Amino acid sequence: MSTRLLTYADYWRLGVIFGCVALFELFSPFTALRVDWSTLIPVYLMAGALTGVGVVYRLLGRDEGIAATVFVVAQIVVYSNVAVLDNYLGLELRRPLNDAFLARVDQAMGIDWWGYVVWAKSSPLFGRMLTFAYLTSLPQVAVAIIVLGFTKRFERLDRFTLAFMFSSALTIALWTAFPSFGALPLHYAQGLADPTFELAMSKEEALKLLALHVGPTPTLRMEDFTGLIGCPSFHTALAILSVYALWGTPFFGKLAIVLNILVLMSIPADGGHHFADVAVGAAITVLALRLADFALRRKTIVEIPASTSASELTGRVTA
Numbered sequence: 001m002s003t004r005l006l007t008y009a010d011y012w013r014l015g016v017i018f019g020c021v022a023l024f025e026l027f028s029p030f031t032a033l034r035v036d037w038s039t040l041i042p043v044y045l046m047a048g049a050l051t052g053v054g055v056v057y058r059l060l061g062r063d064e065g066i067a068a069t070v071f072v073v074a075q076i077v078v079y080s081n082v083a084v085l086d087n088y089l090g091l092e093l094r095r096p097l098n099d100a101f102l103a104r105v106d107q108a109m110g111i112d113w114w115g116y117v118v119w120a121k122s123s124p125l126f127g128r129m130l131t132f133a134y135l136t137s138l139p140q141v142a143v144a145i146i147v148l149g150f151t152k153r154f155e156r157l158d159r160f161t162l163a164f165m166f167s168s169a170l171t172i173a174l175w176t177a178f179p180s181f182g183a184l185p186l187h188y189a190q191g192l193a194d195p196t197f198e199l200a201m202s203k204e205e206a207l208k209l210l211a212l213h214v215g216p217t218p219t220l221r222m223e224d225f226t227g228l229i230g231c232p233s234f235h236t237a238l239a240i241l242s243v244y245a246l247w248g249t250p251f252f253g254k255l256a257i258v259l260n261i262l263v264l265m266s267i268p269a270d271g272g273h274h275f276a277d278v279a280v281g282a283a284i285t286v287l288a289l290r291l292a293d294f295a296l297r298r299k300t301i302v303e304i305p306a307s308t309s310a311s312e313l314t315g316r317v318t319a
Helices: 008-030 037-059 064-091 099-108 113-120 124-135 137-150 154-177 183-189 203-214 234-246 252-266 275-295
Strands: none
Touching: 008 064, 008 154, 037 064, 064 137, 064 154, 099 183, 099 275, 113 124, 113 183, 124 137, 124 252, 137 154, 137 234, 137 252, 154 234, 154 275, 183 203, 234 252, 234 275
16 A cells, blocks of 8 residues: 655646635735635535546556546646736736737738638638637647656656746746736727627637726636636747647647637737737747756656556656
8 A cells, every 4th residue: 555645746726726825825915806706606615626637546446547646637727726816916907008019019020910810710620620729728738737647757747737827927928027917908999890700718818807807806706717818828828838748658749739820820910919919829838848857857756556566657757
């Protein structure tokens, strides 16, 4: 029977979560931000149930693939909700929006953002494919965790999930200092008429972002959470990390490449992002992967239970 409950990567992921919680608890009392915590209870109950399954499987020396998967899913679910709260905390600073500058960067690179959007959506079929791909970004994270966990690619699972956390934390931090909502809200604010094609971001959502920036922020409820960040593009980070996570896995690896090429093409259109947002998002992702490497470089050796097969522990970073 194994008494090893948490791996080295688990400690890192939990450390990031507690850091985000501490940040919110430290600074939120100095803002007008209010949270309806009752709407978050189902999420935390689900995370608690998954953690319970992981504890049973790991302490009883059962399937480490299942144990690792449910632990990581629980941690990512909790982290994602806490990170959203920190994102809204950054909104409370009400710093000037950076979108006009980012639009000038696109123009300096010779990019016609609206011309690209019209081209990308000129074919109804291709336009719907882009929208579908854009909406798969978060589900791809869940698929990647399950595939890596169940196939016991533990080292890649740990690097992928830590890079996910680091990239989102860096994205929120940079956005807090230099907030932006993207090219589409900027153009709507400048009088852009409703397009004849559908985008993943509606005009209502874009105008809601602009209203949030003016304030005040309404009481936060889980069902009302929305993506605030224009630059860096976190969808870019998700696309790159999903390809990294699933690279070399049967079927899923090739599917991830094709799907995320479409995601990257959809980001300026369906996500309403400046092209500069995509470039900064890619840079953030590279940095996050390097930080994940650094975090996992220190490893401690533990006694391996005899009941655990070598294939289960291949590549596993443990503490």
